[in-house]
Amino acid sequence: MTEEPTEQNEVQRGTPGSEPEAVSSDLEELRKAYDDLNDRFLRLAADFDNYQRRMARELDTRTTFAIEAFAAEILDVLDNFERAEAADDASLREGLEQIKKLFTAILQRHEIVPIDCVGRPFDPQGHEAVAYVPADAPEGTVIDEVIRGYCMKDKVIRCAKVVVSRGKEE
Incomplete structure (x- = not known):
């Protein structure tokens, strides 16, 4: 072929x-x-x-x-x-x-403002617990602010150091 x-x-x-x-x-x-x-x-x-x-x-x-x-x-x-x-x-x-x-x-x-925390529920995003004590407030409520925390434009730049309620002791 x-x-x-x-x-x-x-x-x-x-x-x-x-x-x-x-x-x-x-x-x-x-x-x-x-x-x-x-x-x-x-x-x-x-x-x-x-x-x-x-x-x-x-x-x-x-x-x-x-x-x-x-x-x-x-x-x-x-x-x-x-x-x-x-x-x-x-x-x-x-x-x-x-x-x-x-x-x-x-x-x-x-736009740097303090974090309002006393009397509010504990929030680990903006709060750092330094004490957990018995109090009349419901458990998990911030009862005292040891050091104020601050936010800048809705971003936490320093957490507030707080005392948190354990609730009433019986």
């Missing part, structure tokens, strides 16, 4: 002498396409590295400025403490109350 020469077979086999030129030409085109893609990849990788470094520097700068602004506000409180320290005993209490108001206002401006 012999194959009859057809146009398709001729294309597959190629003509004598033209095969190396066609392969060479195709190989050169593929090599050029590979080099172009590799160059684009290397440039893209370098751009991404530069982007990451730039974002890290920008984040560091933003953080530094945020801390600096907050520190400047806190320095007002320190100035008032120094003035209260130099005051006589009669105006000392009034000065301390003013300092507390200023400090509370600064915290509220930054």
